[in-house]
Amino acid sequence: MRIHHDWKALPLDARGATVAMGNFDGIHLGHRSVIDAARAACDAPLGVITFEPHPRQFLVPATPPFRLMNAESRANRLARLGVDHLYELPFDAVLAGLSPEDFAREVLVGGLGVRHVTVGADFHFGHKRAGDAQTLARLGRDLGFGTTVAPLIGDGEVEYSSTAIRKALAEGRSRDAERMLGHWHRIDGEVLHGDKRGRDLGYPTANMAVEGLHLPRFGVYAVLVDVLTGADRGSYKGVASLGVRPMFGENRPNLEVHIFDFNADLYGQHLSVALVEYLRPEARFDSLDALVAQMNRDSQGAREILATR
Incomplete structure (x- = not known):
């Protein structure tokens, strides 16, 4: 997949795609339906138009972290x-200031040369969200590109949305989030140097930052781990702690991942960590021995959960 960070001066072979357009935070099953509809719309390369930073981050910078995915994930x-x-x-002041008509004319046609655009039924675009899916369809007829409006989807009980997924994750309901996402919720990023306490306790961990993300419920999870870069690329199983490590004072939230039966240096490599099942909340223990005993129980529980995966 090729990633383009602007709509201007694109090479000829990056123009003329059939595109799905939206923020795609989480890429849940509703988003998948938009992407699948774009794929089926016409015989052209498949593209996705999204925005970085998320428009809400730019327009309301004081908003608490809400993203399910960073750009890498x-x-x-x-x-x-x-x-x-x-x-x-x-997404900057220039893009935010474009009217729906100017966005369609300058970005979609002049910049990207799109053949077809697919959006969800609740899509809005342009300055102050003045345009909607019907506006886009009208502009497509005027400017020469096709449009498809994909219906919202759900399971009869809940409409699949990033908001519903955030709620499930905040409550530790990983499997409910997976049902709406169509995949496990993942945290992706670089392995950073930490305090290396886990290694001293017999549980070496890969430490990852979580700034800017909506944080799932703090605690311990059974996880599936993809090592995306380096000599040890591959898929593994493990257990992870998400939170502030109350046993060791006040700390910034992070993700500490212990990969089972693995002994290699992952510093600087990139991981994708799937939160499969919530095991327990964070806790402070009376001693390091009590902590290690609980970590042993956590690891055994995670191994059992992941045995068939």
Whole structure:
């Protein structure tokens, strides 16, 4: 998959795609339906138009972290879905100020040369969200590109949405989130140097930052781990702690991942960590021996959960 960070001066072979357009935070089953509809719309390379930073981050910078995915995680997921081109448009004052008509004319046609655009039924675009899916269809007829409006989907009880998924994750309901996402919720990023306490306790961990993300319920999870870079690329199983490590004072939230039966240096490599099942909340223990005993129980529980995966 090729990633383009602007709509201007694109090479000829990056133009003329059939595109799905939206924020695609989480890339849940509703998003998948939009992407699948774009794929089926016409015989052209498949593209996704999204925005970085998320428009809400730009327009309301004081908002608490809400993103389910960072840009790296979103790109990784879209590549797995067979997307040919990711148009990660810079959301800035210029883009935010474009009217729906100017966005369609300058970005979609003049910049990307799209053949077809697919959006969800609740899509809005342009300055102050003035345009909707029907506006886009009208502009497509005027400017020469096709449009498809994909219906919202759900399971009869809940409409699949990023909001519903955030709620499930905040409550530790990983499997409910997976049902709406169509995949396990993942945290992707680089392995950073930490305090190395886990190694001293017999549980070496790969430490990952979680700044800017909506944080699932703090605690311990059974996880599936993809090592995306380096000599040890591959898929593994493990157990992870998400939170502030109350046993060791006040700390910034992070993700500490212990990979089972693995002994290699992962510093600087990139991981994708799937939160499969919530095991327990964070806790402070009376001693390091009590902590290690609980870690042993956590690992055994995670191994049992992941045995068939």
